[in-house]
Amino acid sequence: MTAHVTQMKTAAExxxxxxxxxxxxxxxxxxxxxxxxxxxxxxxxxxxxxxxxVEHWHYTDLxxxxxxxxxxxGLPDAAALAAAKxxxxxxxxxxxxxxxxxxxxxxxxxSDLADLPQGVQVMPMAKALAEGNSEVIAxxxxxxxxxxxxxxxxxxxxxxxxxxxxxxxxxxxxxxLNLIHLRSNAATASFAxxxxxVNAGAKFTLIEAYESTAGRAADVEAQLxxxxxxxxxxxxxxxxxxLQQLPRATLALTTMTVDLAAxxxxxSFALVLGAGLSRRQLYVRYSxxxxxxxxxxxxxxxxxxxxxxxxxxxxxxxxGESRELFKHVLDGASTGVYQGKVIVRxxxxxxxxxxxxxxxxxxxxxxxxxxxxxxxxxxDVVCGHGATVGALDEDLLFYLxxxxxxKAEAERLLIQAFVxxxxxxxxxxxxxxxxxxxxxxxxxxx
Amino acid sequence: xxxxxxxxxxxxxGSKKILNGLNLTVHNGEVAAIMGPNGSGxxxxxxxxxxxxxxxxxxxxxLLDGRNILDLEPNERAAAGIFLxxxxxxEIPGVATMTFLKAALNAQLKEKGQDVLTTPEFMRRTxxxxxxxxxxxxMLKRALNVGFSGGEKKRMEILQMALLEPKIxxxxxxxxxxxxxxxxxxxxxxxxxxxxxxxxxxxxxxQRLLNHIVPDVVHVMNAGRIVKSGGKELxxxxxxxxxxxxxxxx
Numbered sequence: 199m200t201a202h203v204t205q206m207k208t209a210a211e212x213x214x215x216x217x218x219x220x221x222x223x224x225x226x227x228x229x230x231x232x233x234x235x236x237x238x239x240x241x242x243x244x245x246x247x248x249x250x251x252v253e254h255w256h257y258t259d260l261x262x263x264x265x266x267x268x269x270x271x272g273l274p275d276a277a278a279l280a281a282a283k284x285x286x287x288x289x290x291x292x293x294x295x296x297x298x299x300x301x302x303x304x305x306x307x308x309s310d311l312a313d314l315p316q317g318v319q320v321m322p323m324a325k326a327l328a329e330g331n332s333e334v335i336a337x338x339x340x341x342x343x344x345x346x347x348x349x350x351x352x353x354x355x356x357x358x359x360x361x362x363x364x365x366x367x368x369x370x371x372x373x374x375l376n377l378i379h380l381r382s383n384a385a386t387a388s389f390a391x392x393x394x395x396v397n398a399g400a401k402f403t404l405i406e407a408y409e410s411t412a413g414r415a416a417d418v419e420a421q422l423x424x425x426x427x428x429x430x431x432x433x434x435x436x437x438x439x440x441l442q443q444l445p446r447a448t449l450a451l452t453t454m455t456v457d458l459a460a461x462x463x464x465x466s467f468a469l470v471l472g473a474g475l476s477r478r479q480l481y482v483r484y485s486x487x488x489x490x491x492x493x494x495x496x497x498x499x500x501x502x503x504x505x506x507x508x509x510x511x512x513x514x515x516x517x518g519e520s521r522e523l524f525k526h527v528l529d530g531a532s533t534g535v536y537q538g539k540v541i542v543r544x545x546x547x548x549x550x551x552x553x554x555x556x557x558x559x560x561x562x563x564x565x566x567x568x569x570x571x572x573x574x575x576x577x578d579v580v581c582g583h584g585a586t587v588g589a590l591d592e593d594l595l596f597y598l599x600x601x602x603x604x605k606a607e608a609e610r611l612l613i614q615a616f617v618x619x620x621x622x623x624x625x626x627x628x629x630x631x632x633x634x635x636x637x638x639x640x641x642x643x644x
Numbered sequence: 645x646x647x648x649x650x651x652x653x654x655x656x657x658g659s660k661k662i663l664n665g666l667n668l669t670v671h672n673g674e675v676a677a678i679m680g681p682n683g684s685g686x687x688x689x690x691x692x693x694x695x696x697x698x699x700x701x702x703x704x705x706x707l708l709d710g711r712n713i714l715d716l717e718p719n720e721r722a723a724a725g726i727f728l729x730x731x732x733x734x735e736i737p738g739v740a741t742m743t744f745l746k747a748a749l750n751a752q753l754k755e756k757g758q759d760v761l762t763t764p765e766f767m768r769r770t771x772x773x774x775x776x777x778x779x780x781x782x783m784l785k786r787a788l789n790v791g792f793s794g795g796e797k798k799r800m801e802i803l804q805m806a807l808l809e810p811k812i813x814x815x816x817x818x819x820x821x822x823x824x825x826x827x828x829x830x831x832x833x834x835x836x837x838x839x840x841x842x843x844x845x846x847x848x849x850x851q852r853l854l855n856h857i858v859p860d861v862v863h864v865m866n867a868g869r870i871v872k873s874g875g876k877e878l879x880x881x882x883x884x885x886x887x888x889x890x891x892x893x894x
Contacts, residue, residue, distance in 0.1 A: 592697070592698075593734055594734055594736055596696050596697065596718060597730065597733075597734040597736070598736075598744075598748075599695075599717065599718035599719045599722070600694050600695070600696075600718045600719075600721075600722055600728055601719075601722060601744075601748035601751075601804060601808070602719050602722040602723055602748045602749075602751040602752035602755065602808065603719055603747055603748060603751045604717070604719050604751060604755075605717065605719070607747065607751060608719075611739055611743075611744070611747060612736070612739070614738070614739075615736065615737060615738025615739045615787075616738065618738050619737070619738050
């Protein structure tokens with residue numbers, strides 16, 4: 199006998215359902231996109247928001263964290279645009295072409311569309327959806343391993359705009375493209391959806407930044423749920439760097455999917471400093487052989503911040519290589535979550551996987567949840583993982599202090615080294631310096 | 645001058661007493677050797693002087709030039725002139741040796757109220773000291789002590805000693821893990837630092853090191869106190885007869 203339990207809908211779930219009914223006609227897209235939205239929202243209507251009894255949401259109970267669903271952010275008004283314009287200057291990487299999204303809407307007048315690097319084309323996602331661009335629509339939510347994902351389904355239901363970036367085959371794009379996600383200081387929910395198609399043999403670097411136009415002190419409760427899908431063509435090389443400095447009042451869900459063709463390479467590094475509650479989801483699928491991916495990141499948290507990094511590496515074909523290295527530095531009463539799963543499908547022989555998650559607890563009240571998993575169905579593979587949680591090593595501290603370093607400076611040096619081990623993988627030195635600068639600033643505020 | 649008076653020390657949880665009323669003076673310009681069997685408290689003594697937090701001082705004083713340093717943090721003791729060359733120098737992944745050396749040197753200068761070194765001046769001093777110890781530039785670029793051989797680690801300790809110019813140098817079993825060539829380089833490095841206004845406390849099991857760093861006085865330690873003091877010939881006597889006589893006496 200089975201008992202069918204109908205879960206009571208929360209205020210947020212009820213609001214989302216009403217919002218979907220009210221908004222869907224006005225959201226951009228052809229009938230095909232509408233159908234995609236309907237089937238995506240069916241996941242939410244059926245399962246509700248994910249909660250701690252859903253295994254991979256166990257440590258980030260979105261259902262209880264999301265007390266309400268904020269109204270959809272509309273198109274930015276003149277005041278929001280003016281604030282965004284003023285805010286961009288410190289956020290943009292100097293000398294790089296930038297694309298700006300404000301509350302999930304692409305803002306051409308703040309973007310450098312005329313100065314895009316050679317070989318790069320950009321179009322607004324809203325336009326692609328409205329025009330029924332079949333190449334774009336076919337890619338949305340296509341990655342099998344990410345299907346059924348709650349956050350991605352919610353994004354697909356409400357996706358408003360974003361960017362579609364296409365990199366031509368064999369284009370060697372030297373200058374990185376800077377994608378800046380700005381949130382205005384408004385109690386709204388935004389759902390940006392972007393797609394990056396890197397054609398065969400091309401080289402491309404994308405730098406993403408998440409910020410508020412009102413700076414880190416913005417205190418209005420905002421919600422964002424963004425998705426970025428990256429398709430890496432045969433032999434193409436893509437590097438991705440992300441810096442998240444959203445205000446504490448923001449709840450941020452971001453999903454990145456990566457589809458790797460044969461001989462391709464993908465490397466990502468994310469520095470998470472902001473948001474009260476954040477969850478990054480990464481889904482990587484090896485579609486062609488001899489592809490290599492490295493996912494790395496560092497989350498520096500304090501007070502009551504909660505940051506979750508959940509990833510799945512899906513080795514669907516033989517001869518793939520994957521590396522993960524994630525660092526958490528947890529101060530105050532903060533919580534870090536790392537869930538990393540490496541799947542090696544039955545025929546994916548000669549897979550080489552290595553995963554490491556290290557957490558440093560700077561306070562007795564900080565919590566780390568570390569969950570590395572290997573699901574290996576092939577017999578000729580090399581896969582390993584390691585997870586550590588600990589305080590700063592007393593012997594290292596004593597050694598540095600015995601050489602004259604005051605305790606705070608000794609701690610600082612050790613934390614920089616701890617985080618630096620992951621930052622080291624970012625290939626461009628100015629970017630590494632900028633990331634290390636953010637780490638230093640965080641340490642100075644301790 | 646370092647003066648240790650009636651020092652009683654237990655490990656932090658109080659479960660075991662290690663130093664039992666130890667008295668010792670190291671004069672400026674003097675090289676004092678401490679020899680003693682395993683477990684006599686030699687390494688504990690060196691850690692307590694440097695300020696390691698795992699120990700509880702129950703009684704006594706440690707005076708550096710007449711000032712009690714027991715209430716000082718390890719970094720303040722370092723700036724006051726205490727230097728401990730570790731028996732097992734610690735590997736610090738991710739911290740480049742040059743970064744560490746500069747941070748240490750400048751922290752001490754700041755603590756003393758002096759100007760920090762310019763980068764060219766720091767480099768000049770470091771390279772000059774490194775050359776004398778046969779430490780190559782490549783080693784200075786690597787993470788501190790990571791992947792260094794035993795001899796390289798000990799040479800790195802002496803390099804730090806040379807740069808930091810302490811008043812009292814404590815060498816904790818510096819000869820352990822060294823081959824003959826490394827022992828010679830390290831000893832020459834130490835001897836070059838001997839000066840009328842600097843004292844050395846050389847802790848060792850074996851007389852071998854004392855052929856290279858010739859002591860002015862030799863102290864025998866057992867059960868947490870100094871049980872005999874004498875000239876350098878005392879080391880030879882210990883080498884011949886062992887510690888048996890002193891252990892029964894204790």
